Amino acid sequence: MDENTIICRCSDVTLKEIRELISQGYVTYDEIKRLTRIGMGPCQGKTCGQLVLREIAAATGQSIADLSFHNIRPPVVGVKLHLIAEEAEKHED
Amino acid sequence: MKTKADIVIIGAGISGCSIAYNLAKRGAKNIVVIEKSFICSGSTGACGAGFRMQWGTEMNCRMSKFSTEFFENANDILEYDGDIELRQSGYLMIANTEKELAQFKKNIEVQHACGIPSRMVSLDEAKEIVPHLNTDILSGAAYCGKDGFLNPHKTTDAYYKAAKRLGVEFYTYTEVTGIRVENGRIMGVETNKGNIETRIVVNAANGWAQGLAKLVGVELPLYSERHQILVTEPVEPMQDPMVMAFNLNLYVQQTPHGSFIMGRSDAGEPRDLRITSSWHFLEEMAKTIDKVLPAIGKLRVVRQWAGLYNMSPDRQPIYDKVDGIEGFYVACGFSGHGFMFGPVTGTVMAEMILGLEPTIDASRLRLSRFAEGNLFTEPSVV
Numbered sequence: 001m002d003e004n005t006i007i008c009r010c011s012d013v014t015l016k017e018i019r020e021l022i023s024q025g026y027v028t029y030d031e032i033k034r035l036t037r038i039g040m041g042p043c044q045g046k047t048c049g050q051l052v053l054r055e056i057a058a059a060t061g062q063s064i065a066d067l068s069f070h071n072i073r074p075p076v077v078g079v080k081l082h083l084i085a086e087e088a089e090k091h092e093d
Numbered sequence: 094m095k096t097k098a099d100i101v102i103i104g105a106g107i108s109g110c111s112i113a114y115n116l117a118k119r120g121a122k123n124i125v126v127i128e129k130s131f132i133c134s135g136s137t138g139a140c141g142a143g144f145r146m147q148w149g150t151e152m153n154c155r156m157s158k159f160s161t162e163f164f165e166n167a168n169d170i171l172e173y174d175g176d177i178e179l180r181q182s183g184y185l186m187i188a189n190t191e192k193e194l195a196q197f198k199k200n201i202e203v204q205h206a207c208g209i210p211s212r213m214v215s216l217d218e219a220k221e222i223v224p225h226l227n228t229d230i231l232s233g234a235a236y237c238g239k240d241g242f243l244n245p246h247k248t249t250d251a252y253y254k255a256a257k258r259l260g261v262e263f264y265t266y267t268e269v270t271g272i273r274v275e276n277g278r279i280m281g282v283e284t285n286k287g288n289i290e291t292r293i294v295v296n297a298a299n300g301w302a303q304g305l306a307k308l309v310g311v312e313l314p315l316y317s318e319r320h321q322i323l324v325t326e327p328v329e330p331m332q333d334p335m336v337m338a339f340n341l342n343l344y345v346q347q348t349p350h351g352s353f354i355m356g357r358s359d360a361g362e363p364r365d366l367r368i369t370s371s372w373h374f375l376e377e378m379a380k381t382i383d384k385v386l387p388a389i390g391k392l393r394v395v396r397q398w399a400g401l402y403n404m405s406p407d408r409q410p411i412y413d414k415v416d417g418i419e420g421f422y423v424a425c426g427f428s429g430h431g432f433m434f435g436p437v438t439g440t441v442m443a444e445m446i447l448g449l450e451p452t453i454d455a456s457r458l459r460l461s462r463f464a465e466g467n468l469f470t471e472p473s474v475v
Contacts, residue, residue, distance in 0.1 A: 011350075031131050034138060034246035035175075037350065042326050042395050071398075074370050078326055078393030084379035085390060 007055075008048040010041020018052060022059045029053060030070055039070055042078050094264060097290045099123035100446065101282045103269050103305060104297035106137035107245065107432050108424050110252035111439030112295055114171070117259035119443055124261045125291075127284060129268040133249040136299045137432050139368070139400025141322055141356050143335045143346055144433035145184045145240035146209045149200040149472040152409060152457050153430075154207040156437040159453055163436035164243055172258075173251035177244055180349050183334035184240035185214075185222055186473075187231050187385075193340045194233040196472055201235060211237035223332055225388035230341075240335065242346055245432050252435070272308045272421075279309075279420035293446060295422045297438075300366060300401030302425035311415055314463045315426050316364040316404050320356060321374040323397040325389070327351030336386065337475060343381050344475050345389065353389055357381060358475055368399040402429040407468040410434065412441045413460040422446060423460065429474055 003016035013036045021032050029045075029052055032038060038052060039045030045052075049069055057064045100116060102109045105128035113126050128134070144164060146157045163170070167177050188194040197213065204211045212235065219234040220226055257263065264286065271283035272294055281290045298305045300317040328351050335346035345355035357378055359371075375397055383390035405411060405426030415421040424442050427434065441455045462468060 028131060030134065034133065035250060040324070040352075040396070042393070044396060073396050073398050074372075074375070075394060075397075078395045080391060080393050081325070081379040082383045082387070082390035084375060084394070085383040088376035088380055 007051050008036070008038040008041070010043050011037040013038045013048070015055070018055050019059070022056060027056055027060050029056065029068065033070055045070060094287045095125060095262060095289060096287070097123070098125040099291065100125070100293045100295065101289055101291045102126045102295040102297055103282070104128065104135070104299060104301070105132045105253065105263060105265065106135050106297070106299060107133070107249050107252065107435035108299065108427070108438045109295075109297035110249050110256060111435045112297055112424060112442045113261045114252045114256040114259065115439035115443035116446065117256055117261050119447055119449065121443070121447060122260065125289060126256070126261060126263045127267050127269055127282065128263065128265045131265050132253050132263065133246055136400045136403070137245050137249055139322070139398055140245050140432045141344060141346070141354055142242055142245055142348065143184070143240070143344065144243050145237065145335070147184055147186055147200065147204060147211050147235060147237050147240060147473070149196065149203060150409065150469055151203050151207065152455070152469070153471055154204050154209055155453060156434055156455070158207055158209055159440070160434055160436040161239060164248075167248065167251060171251040171255040173254065175247050175250065177248045177251055178349055179241065179243050181239050181241040183222070183236060183238040185219060185334045185336050186235040187219065187226070187336060187338045187341065188233050189231050189338070189341050191232055197233065197235040200473060209237065210239055211235060222334060223336060223386070225331070225386055226336065227385055227387060230384065236334070242335070242348060243433070248435065269305065269308075274309050274418055277417055277419060279418060293420045293422065295424065295442065295446070297424050299403045299425055299427060299431055302403055302423065306423065309418055309421060311418065311421070313411070313423065313425065314406055317366055317401045318362040318364055318404060319368050319399045320358060320402050320429065321370065321397060321399040322354060322356040323375065323378055323394045325353040325392040326395050328392060331388070338385065339473060339475060341381065341385055342475065343385060345382065345386065353392060355382060356475070366401065368401060370397045370399060403431070404428050406463055408471040408474050409469070410438070410458055411460050412438070412445065412455050412458045414445065415460065428471070
């Protein structure tokens, strides 16, 4: 595959950047995320997560099932802050 | 894994990595850093990514000035192949009561005595600096243009790589299970991957520091509590400085990447090691931002997370060796600002451990100050 392929569409991270970090010893999703912002954007890793895990698995010989993904944190999809504020205020008093 | 080391540091956040680097740079050899997860996986990696010199105690002002001057040149000094993303676009501290404003004025006197270029600004000027700020609810503001943003993951990575090049060994996914003490002296560290003989142990575990100290029967006057943060989708640049408020309970900054990172404190958090996310925080944060900076309320939150503050009684760190256990050092109790104090932490601890003349006098941050009743509480912490 072309190494300039974008793996993370939220933060424009390429396959080359991922492979370079793996070769430097950053072999968990969490470490790669923190150095590249992969999985930190609006998709929260829903698009790129499996692709990164596949690269780690291929490079380290582990099975994808044995690798850990980042913690799933709220919200599930992006929500405008003022909508949350308005809803919260409605339920007060 | 090595079975012998001269110095074992526990914790590979900014503090542990900076201590390791500073020791190695001063010629110490045979240094090991033990981390139960990966590098920067704890409090540093969950922090708000800001650094400031606008403090209320002279000690914090001096330490943050020292650290800021290091950050300004850190890419070069640490010979980093990446970028720590330093951006000195200021901190705007906002007050909504006369009492808080008076505190800002007092703080600025302390800051000026330390050579920090902070100043009071009018609400008109505050509005020029941050056009979407709702100044109707404010009484005044203070500003320092040399405060700013710094990427915690990259900064810790820069220290980690520099320390590694100087020969420091890092054992990640390795958990300390015991610390061996004989006749009041450190003899070794036990981990789930093997034991290491050593005469010096440095506790740089922040949120886990008091638990670690208990392994050798030492009670540190610290507790840990969850502090939550959220981040929005990235947008075009629209806010230069961090906006911070103690009474309104808020800090919010646009990162160079474009997202906004914001947090606030929650009263009544349990004193434990939980870092789960709560709906309550999301609601309170959304209400605060909508009131103070309504334009940011139009953005989507994409993730919330949490990290641990390791709180000391006067909200300032402890840098010391522990009486009664020779070779046991502590650098903890950062109370939410350990990341931005990384450079001074490494320098103070390395000089203390190696018996060198201190570059900066941090003796006020000794452990015994609590028993002596010699506290000097930092007033300006979110």
